[in-house]
Amino acid sequence: MRFRSFSGSFRAFWAIAGVIISILSVSLLPSTTSAQESLVVYSGRSKELVQPIFDKFSEKHGIQVQVRYGKTSQLAATLLEEGPRSPADVFFSQNAGALGALESEGILEALPNNLLNRVEERFRSKANKWIGVTGRARVVAYSSKRLSKNDLPKSILEFTNPKWKGRIGWPPTNASFQAFITGMRVALGDEATEAWLRGILANEPKSYPKNTPIIEAIAKGEIDVGFVNHYYLYRFKAERGPDFPVENYYLSGSDVGALVNVAGVGILKSSKNKEAALKLIDFLTSEEAQKYFAEATYEYPLVKGVKANQALPPIEDIDTPNIDLSDLSDLENTLKLLRKVGVL
Known part of the structure; x- marks a missing residue:
């Protein structure tokens, strides 16, 4: 099963x-x-x-x-x-x-x-x-003080570029993140997903237990970008005002990073x-x-x-990857892959 x-x-x-x-x-x-x-x-x-x-x-x-x-x-x-x-x-x-x-x-x-x-x-x-x-849309949250949208890559896959070393935050034990990795496996295959994970690890990402502290860490300057769900940022802005120095970047082109x-x-x-x-x-x-x-x-x-x-942004404008969401059921092999590469 x-x-x-x-x-x-x-x-x-x-x-x-x-x-x-x-x-x-x-x-x-x-x-x-x-x-x-x-x-x-x-x-x-x-x-x-x-x-x-x-x-x-x-x-x-x-x-x-x-x-x-x-x-x-x-x-x-x-x-x-x-x-x-x-x-x-x-x-x-x-x-x-x-x-x-x-x-x-x-x-x-x-x-x-x-x-x-x-x-x-x-x-x-x-x-x-x-x-x-x-x-719940996957986004790249980023520091609006240190970056603009033009500084960000067009694909989640490009965050393996060494220029992002020490600047990324992610939540490996979070269920939404693991579902995203499952989606990547469905869309790109296990080999490409493993290569992406190893590429991100080479950039020494900082791990957090869930999405909320990632948004906080971006605001504090600990990291520049984070892989999260879209709605956490808006909760911060509701509490701390529209000038809270973090924004969401929605990937396009049916990128796997645009999973909803x-x-x-x-x-x-x-x-x-x-x-x-x-x-x-x-x-x-x-x-x-x-x-x-x-x-x-x-x-x-x-x-x-x-x-x-x-x-x-309207959900109709989010160009999601061509994935049958029912196929996100294979969590077991996602966890095996995350352990294999040392993310967990």
Whole structure:
């Protein structure tokens, strides 16, 4: 199975623990009356972010949403282990790769075209098994004090040039970064991806645990550029003002560095509440919910006609690489490659 990055006894531990925890977590959730519809959602998106939108859905439709929160990779592995025994009706994933893993195992229900057609084809399953809710663009964040856009290369691949030695920041343990590397493997192959990783390592990049400290490090002058998701910068500008000395550089020309990953949802084939589950997906892709995500996170709303935050370039202008996002499921071999070259 391609998706699972756990190995040996560690993978077995998570599989067994996941099933036990899922049974306990759902049993401890508030009970519902027989007259009230309810849904069980496994959410890789944080409670702080999505609980308000679940509450709005419940208020609107009278359907109680029972949520198990956790890391996307662990929840996906649990769903694979639970199979048809799973209490989950809906999986809300932080990234497309996890949805692709479930799709490849045949445990997701096909979604109707009237829902799927709300988003561009590049942001949904080609097999109609999941749909993107919001988009997260990969960018090169850079110091606006020390650089201009004209100083930056046209491709992410060109950051192996020795002139960038000691000037790059990246987050090797971050899930979004690892999904980006998986996308590079899909687009360019393992050999070219390994060569790029070794080229960046030769430039002595500084490693950070996640995206936020990379933006901070650029502002402080520790590094000049960083490989991150687009929305972290806008959070800084909202807090510190428009003069915060960092900007985003969006690569063009279908460059692999212009990958847009999605947070998305799918319905489990084993769900006994598919009608209610469809109502939830309908709500998540409604104008109301899309505007909420755009305002709360600076992520891209994916439903056609809903505008992103005015600070962002239109998603239609981002020339993404020709990648089936479901193929981002092969995290295991990405982790092997990152360990092989010494990034992890």
